[in-house]
Amino acid sequence: MDLAPAINPSAAPSDDDGALTRLHPNYAHALRVRTTLAAIPLLFGALVLESLLQGEGLFPTGLIAGPVLVIALACIIRVPTRRYNARGYQIAADRLRVVRGLLFRSDTVVPFGRVQHIDVDQGPIERFFGIATLTLHTAGNHNASVSLPGLGEELAREMREAIRAHIRRETQ
Amino acid sequence: MSDTRRTALLGVVLGALGSIRSAIIPAIAIAFSGIGGGDRIGMALGVGIAAAVIGTAASWLGWRRLTYTIGETDIRVESGLFSRSARSVPFERIEDVSLEARPLPRLLGLVTVKFETGAGGGDDLVLQYLAASEGERLRRLVRERHDEQPAARTPAGAVPAGGEDEVLFTMGPARLVTFGLFEFSLAVFAVLGGALQYVDNITDIDVWNADFWYRWLKQQGSTIAALGPYAQAIGALAGLVGLIVIGFVTGVARTGLRDWGFTLTLSARGFRRRRGLLTRTDVVIPAHRVQGLVIGTGPLRYRFGWHSLSFVSLAQDSESESHVVAPFAKMEELAPIVAAAGFCLPDAGTVWHRASKRQRTDKAVLGSAPFVLAAIPVAIFAPPGLFLIPLGAALVTVAANLYAWEFRRFALGETQIIASSGFLSPTSRIATRRKLHSVEIAQGPVARRRGYATVHLGLAGGSFAIAGVPLAEALALRANLLETITATDYSRLDGAPPPARARSEAQSGFSANLAAT
Numbered sequence: 308m309d310l311a312p313a314i315n316p317s318a319a320p321s322d323d324d325g326a327l328t329r330l331h332p333n334y335a336h337a338l339r340v341r342t343t344l345a346a347i348p349l350l351f352g353a354l355v356l357e358s359l360l361q362g363e364g365l366f367p368t369g370l371i372a373g374p375v376l377v378i379a380l381a382c383i384i385r386v387p388t389r390r391y392n393a394r395g396y397q398i399a400a401d402r403l404r405v406v407r408g409l410l411f412r413s414d415t416v417v418p419f420g421r422v423q424h425i426d427v428d429q430g431p432i433e434r435f436f437g438i439a440t441l442t443l444h445t446a447g448n449h450n451a452s453v454s455l456p457g458l459g460e461e462l463a464r465e466m467r468e469a470i471r472a473h474i475r476r477e478t479q
Numbered sequence: 480m481s482d483t484r485r486t487a488l489l490g491v492v493l494g495a496l497g498s499i500r501s502a503i504i505p506a507i508a509i510a511f512s513g514i515g516g517g518d519r520i521g522m523a524l525g526v527g528i529a530a531a532v533i534g535t536a537a538s539w540l541g542w543r544r545l546t547y548t549i550g551e552t553d554i555r556v557e558s559g560l561f562s563r564s565a566r567s568v569p570f571e572r573i574e575d576v577s578l579e580a581r582p583l584p585r586l587l588g589l590v591t592v593k594f595e596t597g598a599g600g601g602d603d604l605v606l607q608y609l610a611a612s613e614g615e616r617l618r619r620l621v622r623e624r625h626d627e628q629p630a631a632r633t634p635a636g637a638v639p640a641g642g643e644d645e646v647l648f649t650m651g652p653a654r655l656v657t658f659g660l661f662e663f664s665l666a667v668f669a670v671l672g673g674a675l676q677y678v679d680n681i682t683d684i685d686v687w688n689a690d691f692w693y694r695w696l697k698q699q700g701s702t703i704a705a706l707g708p709y710a711q712a713i714g715a716l717a718g719l720v721g722l723i724v725i726g727f728v729t730g731v732a733r734t735g736l737r738d739w740g741f742t743l744t745l746s747a748r749g750f751r752r753r754r755g756l757l758t759r760t761d762v763v764i765p766a767h768r769v770q771g772l773v774i775g776t777g778p779l780r781y782r783f784g785w786h787s788l789s790f791v792s793l794a795q796d797s798e799s800e801s802h803v804v805a806p807f808a809k810m811e812e813l814a815p816i817v818a819a820a821g822f823c824l825p826d827a828g829t830v831w832h833r834a835s836k837r838q839r840t841d842k843a844v845l846g847s848a849p850f851v852l853a854a855i856p857v858a859i860f861a862p863p864g865l866f867l868i869p870l871g872a873a874l875v876t877v878a879a880n881l882y883a884w885e886f887r888r889f890a891l892g893e894t895q896i897i898a899s900s901g902f903l904s905p906t907s908r909i910a911t912r913r914k915l916h917s918v919e920i921a922q923g924p925v926a927r928r929r930g931y932a933t934v935h936l937g938l939a940g941g942s943f944a945i946a947g948v949p950l951a952e953a954l955a956l957r958a959n960l961l962e963t964i965t966a967t968d969y970s971r972l973d974g975a976p977p978p979a980r981a982r983s984e985a986q987s988g989f990s991a992n993l994a995a996t
Contacts, residue, residue: 401965412927415919416961420968421937446969447916447937449944477968 327395327406333436334394334457338387340432346379396455398466401473403443405455417453419473421445427463439463443470483548489587490608491539496583498534502527547606549620554594556604568594568604570625575748575763576618580611582757590614594621622748644744644751647816648805655738658807659731661780665722667729743804745819750790752804764802768792769820770939771910773801774813781904788813790820791910791941801941822909825890825897834887834947835931842947843880845925847873879903889945891959896936898945910936910943912963914972920953936960 353375361368389409397404402418426442433439433456441463442454458466510523545558553569578590592614594604609617650658739756749765771791780786786808789801805813810824817824825831850873858866879902886905889898896915899907916937926932932953936943948956 402961410924412922413919414921415917416957417917418961418965420965421916423969445916445937446939448940449935449942450917450919450937453917474968477970 327397327404330391330394330396330457331436331438331459331462332391333438335387335391337432337436337438337457338390339383340436342379342383342387346383350375350379391457394457398469403453403455403466403470405453415450415453417443417445417450419470420477421447422470422474425467425470427467429460441466483546484613485546486542486606486608487589487610487613488542489589490584491535491542493584493587493589493608494538494541495531495535498538499527499531502530502534506530549617554604554621556606566604570621573621573625574765574768576614576621577763578611578614578618578761580759584608585759592617625748644746646742646744647750647819648741648743648808648812650738650741650807654807655735655741656731658738658785659734660727661777661785661807662730662734663726664729664733665726666733667725738806741806743816750804750820752802762802764790764792764804766820770914771908771941771943772817772820772822773941774907774909776904776906778903780807784809786810786813788816791908791938793940817909821911822895823892825907829890829892829897831888831890832948832952834884835929835949836884837929838926838931838947839881839884841925841929842883843877846880847876850876887947889948889956891956896943896960898943900946908941908943910938912960913967914939915943915960915964918957918960918964920950920957922950 350372353372357369357372360366360371386409393407393409393412395406397406401420402416404414404416406412406414423444423446425444426440428440428442429438430440437460438457439460440454440456441458442452444452506523506527509526510519540560541558544560545556547557548555550567553567554573555565555567557565574595577593577595579593580590584590588611589608590611592606592609594606606617736756738754740759741754742752744751745766749763749768751761751763753759753761769790769792773789773791774786775789776786786805787803788805788808789803791801805816814824850869854866854869854873857869883900883902886899886901889896892912894913895909895911897907897909899905916939918937919935920932921935922932930950931947932950934945934948934953934956936945945956
């Protein structure tokens with residue numbers, strides 16, 4: 308062995324570098340709702356702290372609740388859009404590519420020939436927005452499960468069927 | 480054919496001994512405490528005897544109720560005093576049978592038989608206390624059943640004909656001592672610390688009382704001081720030498736206990752490893768279950784050319800993720816083992832791809848930045864000259880990172896991928912390209928700006944990551960690997976032609992892939 312094939316970029320099959328398919332637009336809304344729900348207890352806590360310390364007269368009103376509110380609004384309005392834009396997938400005949408991450412980018416390819424089982428999950432928020440999460444499980448320790456959220460409900464099922472059909476074809 | 484058997488009756492004795500052993504401490508506690516007034520000793524004896532009787536009865540009942548049956552297609556174990564449980568394991572699911580003999584059972588000629596199913600968890604079928612011959616019989620039986628099956632599980636690599644075991648690696652006493660010297664350990668002092676705590680609890684000597692030691696030291700110190708400076712220096716030297724000797728002795732003793740009689744053999748069923756002085760273990764790793772190799776070394780032993788070899792496999796060794804198959808060997812001794820597992824070691828013809836130099840710069844800068852930042856307040860507030868210490872640490876970090884880059888590289892072969900990394904000595908990982916499960920390219924914020932990435936490969940039973948690969952190279956590597964992976968379906972991984980054959984007949988990666996389908 309060790310005729311190590313030279314790794315040069317031009318020789319790479321281009322199908323992994325093609326345009327990514329974007330997720331369902333409702334994914335951003337679902338993210339927004341989830342962030343809002345998570346932010347409510349924090350905001351509430353900030354307000355309680357604020358009212359407790361108000362009598363002390365240590366600092367002007369709104370010094371705690373104000374920043375918390377601004378950060379929460381940024382997280383609710385801005386971040387979901389950016390996260391939505393950062394995500395994408397690409398499905399080929401024999402593999403699924405999942406791209407995600409704002410700060411820490413990750414670009415994963417799972418060949419269908421290595422999929423152990425497939426999940427399609429829907430939480431209450433996802434069900435409301437008509438989207439679903441597709442999760443592929445592999446036998447590797449790293450990437451033991453690769454999930455792709457924000458697919459349209461129908462699409463997620465179709466993809467599952469397509470991957471299952473591929474596995475069945477290969478096993479026979 | 481089905482015969483129902485019980486485990487060895489002697490096991491009842493061991494079970495009873497175990498319950499007596501756990502009753503000793505409470506009995507002693509009663510003897511020394513106020514419970515029972517004047518008749519404490521009698522009461523303690525009573526508790527001990529009761530525990531022995533109950534323990535013996537329980538272990539005898541357990542023995543009566545536990546039966547195992549070797550059936551036509553499976554092994555069934557039925558057990559339970561009040562609630563019966565029956566477990567059946569089909570022969571096809573038993574990957575292998577491992578035997579373990581702890582010191583006490585070993586004296587009585589008993590072994591623990593474990594049927595490994597590769598369930599991932601610790602949920603394997605275990606039969607405790609079987610006669611050693613019975614254990615061997617079960618192992619042979621399971622293997623014969625396997626052999627009757629179509630040859631779907633032929634192990635990869637060279638298999639000696641005729642069922643003769645080929646010895647791949649052994650370690651004699653001399654090698655063990657050398658190995659032990661490199662395993663220098665002062666762990667014995669931690670044990671001593673624990674023992675001191677114990678002494679503290681059960682005696683009047685208050686170990687943690689500074690006064691006590693101060694008095695003792697003063698007493699000793701005045702004796703030493705009376706001997707003059709030379710004697711003091713000699714005393715300090717003797718102490719240091721003593722410490723070193725203890726460290727070496729601990730290392731040699733621990734290594735000897737663990738690896739005494741280390742033997743690795745290759746049979747038709749796979750690799751078989753036997754080792755241990757007091758607790759002798761006998762593990763078989765089927766060749767087709769080897770997913771990858773790890774060649775490790777240490778900063779010092781690397782300079783002397785010593786390496787260790789482990790198999791990454793689905794069955795996990797106690798605690799660690801991989802099976803050590805040669806703990807301390809020269810590279811040329813490892814080569815035949817590596818070849819037998821269907822891999823090859825890198826040689827002069829290997830084309831190495833080095834990590835990005837930008838990553839080297841970033842790592843050196845980011846690694847030393849905290850020290851440089853710490854030097855600023857030190858320079859302002861601390862006594863002059865002290866700021867050189869964090870600055871020196873920063874320099875060391877930079878140097879270590881520059882040196883570590885030398886080891887960070889990977890090579891893509893026809894059937895395998897090799898990657899190495901490490902600070903003062905390289906750790907190499909080799910994986911079969913076909914047996915990878917996913918490929919991920921990950922980039923942090925810095926890596927994205929500087930155009931390099933970490934490539935994570937999904938390896939069953941272990942991890943495989945290559946850091947600092949230039950992005951274009953990472954993309955090409957992924958495309959290349961996926962070409963191989965998609966060519967074989969998971970269900971055919973075990974049945975595919977052995978890599979050795981694919982290697983010899985294939986000159987390009989594509990024909991290797993074709994051979995694999």
